[in-house]
Amino acid sequence: MFILSSVINGSIYDAYQYIISGSSFSFWSLVLLSGFTGIGVTVTTYLFLSMSTPTSFAVIGVLKKISQTFLGYIFWKSVSGWQNIASVIVGLCGGIMYGFSQKAKQTNEAK
Amino acid sequence: MDSKFNSKAESIVDSENRPFFEDSKSLKTKNSPFKKYYSIMVGLLYCGASVSAVFLNKIILSRNGSFKDFSSVEILMTFQSLIAVVVLLFFRHFNIISFTISVGISKIIQIGFLSVLFVIMTGSNAYSVKFLSMPMVGLFKNSQVVIVCILEAIFLKNIPSFFVVGSLMVIVLGSVFGSLTDLEFDLVGYISVAFSVLSSAFYLVYIKIILRNSSISEMTLVLFNNILSVCFVIG
Numbered sequence: 001m002f003i004l005s006s007v008i009n010g011s012i013y014d015a016y017q018y019i020i021s022g023s024s025f026s027f028w029s030l031v032l033l034s035g036f037t038g039i040g041v042t043v044t045t046y047l048f049l050s051m052s053t054p055t056s057f058a059v060i061g062v063l064k065k066i067s068q069t070f071l072g073y074i075f076w077k078s079v080s081g082w083q084n085i086a087s088v089i090v091g092l093c094g095g096i097m098y099g100f101s102q103k104a105k106q107t108n109e110a111k
Numbered sequence: 112m113d114s115k116f117n118s119k120a121e122s123i124v125d126s127e128n129r130p131f132f133e134d135s136k137s138l139k140t141k142n143s144p145f146k147k148y149y150s151i152m153v154g155l156l157y158c159g160a161s162v163s164a165v166f167l168n169k170i171i172l173s174r175n176g177s178f179k180d181f182s183s184v185e186i187l188m189t190f191q192s193l194i195a196v197v198v199l200l201f202f203r204h205f206n207i208i209s210f211t212i213s214v215g216i217s218k219i220i221q222i223g224f225l226s227v228l229f230v231i232m233t234g235s236n237a238y239s240v241k242f243l244s245m246p247m248v249g250l251f252k253n254s255q256v257v258i259v260c261i262l263e264a265i266f267l268k269n270i271p272s273f274f275v276v277g278s279l280m281v282i283v284l285g286s287v288f289g290s291l292t293d294l295e296f297d298l299v300g301y302i303s304v305a306f307s308v309l310s311s312a313f314y315l316v317y318i319k320i321i322l323r324n325s326s327i328s329e330m331t332l333v334l335f336n337n338i339l340s341v342c343f344v345i346g
């Protein structure tokens with residue numbers, strides 16, 4: 001289905017043309033690196049889920065996005081306005097609260 | 112004395128032949144002072160890998176970058192899955208990681224459902240980004256924590272505490288702040304993002320169900336999920 005839609009809009013033909021004629025060493029290095037990071041993402045996802053709960057993983061996903069926004073602010077000054085800063089701070093507080101709730105749960109289970 | 116010596120020698124040989132990684136249970140049973148921090152370490156590794164993957168994919172698929180003629184998400188996804196399969200089989204061959212590759216048809220069907228969810232998640236995510244602005248997509252994706260929590264309560268019987276529900280509400284409130292200036296309505300975008308949120312929530316809960324109820328190891332799941340994802344993307 002996805003391949004069919006890419007055939008119709010021509011992106012797959014362009015990509016094929018690029019691969020057989022214009023692709024460079026740096027392109028293939030990046031594809032390889034992206035493949036390695038892809039394995040890293042799936043393996044760590046499955047490992048984390050086997051050790052913890054899906055909700056904790058979803059919270060980690062939100063905290064990852066917050067750190068991504070924060071890094072964007074530091075490196076590219078991409079965040080502007082009080083809403084974005086409030087969003088990062090409130091989101092981070094929510095993540096910390098969730099962490100404490102899990103800690104409290106573990107302590108109760110240990111008792 | 113001899114038998115004691117032999118058993119000690121066997122355990123040394125056994126530990127030398129043992130792969131570096133078998134599954135999460137082998138990690139938990141390893142005698143290490145950092146044992147209780149494994150899930151935090153894995154979570155941090157996930158963040159690092161995921162952020163790197165996002166930036167690398169952006170560089171490769173950017174329409175203004177060095178590789179602007181290559182803009183096929185499907186081909187990149189296929190390459191990534193193929194690389195994952197080759198690397199996992201390579202590590203397995205050299206006994207760096209150990210996992211079984213012979214699984215029954217019922218387990219293949221279970222993993223197949225997981226791959227369908229994975230492909231729907233990736234595809235609908237691409238469509239939602241196309242029709243809605245990034246802050247709006249971010250708002251809905253962050254609200255996913257609530258959906259995951261509800262599904263976890265229904266399917267895994269993990270009833271959340273009041274404090275957990277409160278913290279999830281604070282997280283959602285945080286993402287509402289970030290999207291206040293970008294509110295918009297697009298029916299196709301909303302349908303895509305609903306598919307994306309629901310499929311990824313089901314994906315996470317379903318992985319947990321498989322890992323909890325069947326004897327499939329994480330690495331076997333990763334391998335077959337990648338193989339079947341390639342089949343579903345092409346199909």
